Amino acid sequence: MARITLKNLKKAWLAESPAVDGINLELKEGELASILGPSGCGKSTTLLMLAGIYAPTSGEILFDGEIVNDVEARDRNVGIVFQSYALYPNMSVLNNILFPLRFKKLPKNVAEKEARNIAELVMIEDLLERRPSQLSGGQQQRVALARALVKKPNLLLLDEPLSNLDATLRLNMRSEIKRIQKELEVTTILVTHDQIEATTMADRIICMNKGKIIQLGSPEELYKKPVSKFVASFIGSPPMNLFEGQNDDGVIRAGALNFGMKGTTDKKNLICGLRPENINIAEQGIEGTIYTIEPLGREILYGLKTETGIIWFLESTSNAEYDIGNLVRINFDYQNTLVFDRDTEERLDSVHFYVE
Amino acid sequence: MIQIQSRSLAVTDWKRLALKAKKIRRLQIGFLIMFLSLVSLPIIIPYFWMLVISFSARTGGVESAVLWKALSILVPFVMVWILIHHNLKGSRRVFALTLTGIIAFTILWNLVGADVHLNNYRFLINANIVEDIRGPATAGGQFPWVWEAFVNSLFVATVSSFIKVLVSTFAGYYLSRFSFKGRPGFLQGLLVIDAFPAMILIIPIFILIYWLGLLDTLYGPILVISAFELPFFIFVMKGFFDGVPWDIEMSAISDGATRRQAFWYVVLPQVRAGIIAIGIFAFIKGWEEYVFVTSLRTGTSYWVMSTYLFYVAQDIMGVDYGMVAAVSVFYLIPSLILYLFFQKNLTQMTFGGVKG
Numbered sequence: 001m002a003r004i005t006l007k008n009l010k011k012a013w014l015a016e017s018p019a020v021d022g023i024n025l026e027l028k029e030g031e032l033a034s035i036l037g038p039s040g041c042g043k044s045t046t047l048l049m050l051a052g053i054y055a056p057t058s059g060e061i062l063f064d065g066e067i068v069n070d071v072e073a074r075d076r077n078v079g080i081v082f083q084s085y086a087l088y089p090n091m092s093v094l095n096n097i098l099f100p101l102r103f104k105k106l107p108k109n110v111a112e113k114e115a116r117n118i119a120e121l122v123m124i125e126d127l128l129e130r131r132p133s134q135l136s137g138g139q140q141q142r143v144a145l146a147r148a149l150v151k152k153p154n155l156l157l158l159d160e161p162l163s164n165l166d167a168t169l170r171l172n173m174r175s176e177i178k179r180i181q182k183e184l185e186v187t188t189i190l191v192t193h194d195q196i197e198a199t200t201m202a203d204r205i206i207c208m209n210k211g212k213i214i215q216l217g218s219p220e221e222l223y224k225k226p227v228s229k230f231v232a233s234f235i236g237s238p239p240m241n242l243f244e245g246q247n248d249d250g251v252i253r254a255g256a257l258n259f260g261m262k263g264t265t266d267k268k269n270l271i272c273g274l275r276p277e278n279i280n281i282a283e284q285g286i287e288g289t290i291y292t293i294e295p296l297g298r299e300i301l302y303g304l305k306t307e308t309g310i311i312w313f314l315e316s317t318s319n320a321e322y323d324i325g326n327l328v329r330i331n332f333d334y335q336n337t338l339v340f341d342r343d344t345e346e347r348l349d350s351v352h353f354y355v356e
Numbered sequence: 357m358i359q360i361q362s363r364s365l366a367v368t369d370w371k372r373l374a375l376k377a378k379k380i381r382r383l384q385i386g387f388l389i390m391f392l393s394l395v396s397l398p399i400i401i402p403y404f405w406m407l408v409i410s411f412s413a414r415t416g417g418v419e420s421a422v423l424w425k426a427l428s429i430l431v432p433f434v435m436v437w438i439l440i441h442h443n444l445k446g447s448r449r450v451f452a453l454t455l456t457g458i459i460a461f462t463i464l465w466n467l468v469g470a471d472v473h474l475n476n477y478r479f480l481i482n483a484n485i486v487e488d489i490r491g492p493a494t495a496g497g498q499f500p501w502v503w504e505a506f507v508n509s510l511f512v513a514t515v516s517s518f519i520k521v522l523v524s525t526f527a528g529y530y531l532s533r534f535s536f537k538g539r540p541g542f543l544q545g546l547l548v549i550d551a552f553p554a555m556i557l558i559i560p561i562f563i564l565i566y567w568l569g570l571l572d573t574l575y576g577p578i579l580v581i582s583a584f585e586l587p588f589f590i591f592v593m594k595g596f597f598d599g600v601p602w603d604i605e606m607s608a609i610s611d612g613a614t615r616r617q618a619f620w621y622v623v624l625p626q627v628r629a630g631i632i633a634i635g636i637f638a639f640i641k642g643w644e645e646y647v648f649v650t651s652l653r654t655g656t657s658y659w660v661m662s663t664y665l666f667y668v669a670q671d672i673m674g675v676d677y678g679m680v681a682a683v684s685v686f687y688l689i690p691s692l693i694l695y696l697f698f699q700k701n702l703t704q705m706t707f708g709g710v711k712g
Binding site for chain 1: 603610625
């Protein structure tokens with residue numbers, strides 16, 4: 001249970017293209033942070049550097065303010081849950097959980113008691129005599145979690161822990177992991193490429209791309225105030241509508257449509273962002289024909305063919321339902337719209353657009 | 357379009373197709389069994405003949421009549437055995453099998469029982485078999501008791517397989533896990549060495565062993581056969597280690613194990629099947645070794661089973677086929693026992709590594 005600090009952390013297998021390119025980060029004690037990013041963005045490399053498996057090329061890793069760069073992986077007391085769970089197939093579940101304690105030189109009965117306590121916490125106390133191969137995916141996941149937690153780690157690292165589980169189990173484990181993490185108050189880093197996992201579980205999200213941190217903040221911050229088009233398109237499901245526009249003295253021309261602009265910018269080339277959940281059917285607004293329909297249960301995702309291309313929007317099932325080919329109009333509140341600079345892909349603060 | 361499809365469905369005679377498929381499947385299986393039986397006969401019959409000769413031949417002559425009599429009982433017996441095994445279950449199967457077994461044995465005993473004797477196996481208890489056969493003072497003292505050759509063979513096989521297993525395990529692990537300069541070249545080299553026949557190096561090896569002062573000792577052939585077979589075994593072990601996921605090792609290390617402990621507790625148990633497999637292969641190779649044990653001795657300084665068998669089959673013993681067969685059977689037994697006990701492990705040996 002430690003405070004973790006990363007200072008300008010860098011890892012370069014090849015000098016010209018670093019996998020992790022200068023990361024600065026500060027994690028509070030007991031915090032659950034999530035590193036979110038597409039595959040190959042350096043999130044797993046960061047994780048393995050924290051664990052001490054990889055040595056950083058440059059930069060510092062600090063646990064509670066002490067530099068641990070040169071501390072061996074086995075002495076860092078870091079618990080990892082791998083995507084493959086990495087259970088030891090030759091040992092029973094109990095021995096798997098006891099394995100980390102073996103090196104702590106605890107008396108046997110004390111170690112076993114701790115192992116049983118943690119097994120109870122993750123609810124696998126009935127499975128202790130089994131072999132990993134006799135367990136289901138979800139049970140293996142719990143064993144891996146127990147093994148990572150039994151040594152009372154300074155830091156818990158979860159590397160895509162849910163991606164091998166089926167949908168219901170994933171939902172279940174998401175809240176389970178959060179519950180256990182809060183109960184033990186262990187500083188945790190969750191690596192994932194699934195934005196739902198990140199937003200539902202984490203206190204803070206670290207959005208990474210190409211080895212760099214793009215944005216760091218609470219899930220709400222990332223959702224409402226993404227710093228760039230990358231973050232905006234990564235967070236939120238279904239993904240944000242993005243379309244290109246031209247700034248023509250306070251009027252955004254996007255295809256054949258014109259939008260009014262709130263706020264001012266001297267940038268000419270813009271990208272407009274609009275979340276499907278912020279769009280409503282309206283009397284006045286953009287006209288289009290329904291193109292695709294995806295029922296999601298409580299809501300229906302419509303694809304509307306407009307003059308700027310397809311715009312996706314969500315409508316509650318309780319409202320009137322539409323068929324393919326129906327003519328509808330949509331509108332939205334300007335406060336929920338985002339505008340990005342097309343060249344730098346950065347968000348332009350307090351610039352919005354609306355239907356004229 | 358839809359109409360055409362439904363019409364073609366209506367005329368399909370599913371029952372006829374199912375019957376046809378069944379017939380073809382049955383024919384295929386029948387053909388396969390026939391083919392395999394025919395192919396295995398030339399392999400099984402010589403072994404069986406050897407066994408029959410060893411128990412029935414009297415000085416010089418070979419009683420082929422015994423073979424035919426025995427086969428005429430045993431072939432129908434095996435067929436009946438298979439039929440019973442397929443068609444009956446539980447206690448009825450056991451009863452039927454015992455009954456046919458007893459009947460077959462009784463008939464067999466009445467037919468050939470009078471011809472069966474153990475005289476050909478007298479070399480097992482007679483320390484000086486040459487004198488026994490050719491009278492006193494014939495090459496006496498030169499030719500050893502069979503147990504001496506047996507112990508020597510056991511020594512060669514055990515020590516060489518121990519060396520092979522030890523070296524190939526460590527080398528395989530290193531090649532699988534560590535990158536070092538010249539690793540690809542080393543791997544290619546291993547394969548190239550294996551491609552040359554060992555025979556072409558006999559003279560240089562003889563000289564080398566002479567310089568080392570190991571001529572006429574068992575250590576000569578042990579070292580040489582270990583060296584010659586190591587490349588292949590190293591390659592096989594590398595394949596097994598490649599099959600062990602990295603995650604497991606990383607997990608062990610972050611659980612507090614040193615690299616060596618991780619290897620010992622976590623990685624090694626997972627290549628157990630591979631170690632057993634190459635251990636058995638190495639043992640059998642050492643057990644059957646003939647070329648180097650004959651070429652690296654100048655007189656009759658040591659005897660192993662292969663050279664013993666060779667001399668028994670030579671004129672010096674006055675070609676006694678009964679005894680040749682008996683020695684062969686005796687020579688075969690250790691390999692057979694190993695195969696029977698570790699069959700399962702041997703079939704797991706694939707170039708790719710560990711199966712499921």
